[in-house]
Amino acid sequence: MSIKLAVRTLLLSALIGPAAAAEQALPEAIAASGETVVLNVHAEGAQVYECKAGADGKLAWAFREPIATLLVDGKTIGRHYAGPNWEHVDGSAVVGKAIGNAPGASAGDIPWLKLEVASRRGSGVLTPVTTVQRINTHGGKLEGACEKAGEFKSAPYSADYIFLRKG
Structure with a gap:
């Protein structure tokens, strides 16, 4: 690639923004065409698993x-927890329901997701959000056997969450 082309590509990326660039690269199953980015955050945490007996009676991590x-520019702006819930420091929050998924980049990465907002509470930045995408996952899958029902184990993960609104 020539230097001129590299500079043009860099300038174009800066002009169209990360949301447009990310949307073009997303798998169809989680794409959100025509939706507008409300907030883009990075998440650092863990996926928690419980040792349970399956239908076959064998123990496995569930x-x-x-x-x-939830972080923006290295600053905490919220949290993500069971539901799945995303809560912003301004008091606004959304609960999502998965409607699409795509594999993570490696076998140890949890899937990329598209979630539809099923409910919301509070008033703030997350109030208009209708869709949440989880992309750029790293880690989060738990491998190995579990020995005792009721035991918990966590797998560290990181991901980017994109909060979008329709229209």
């Missing part, structure tokens, strides 16, 4: 809940 801090 996903229980996420526990994560």
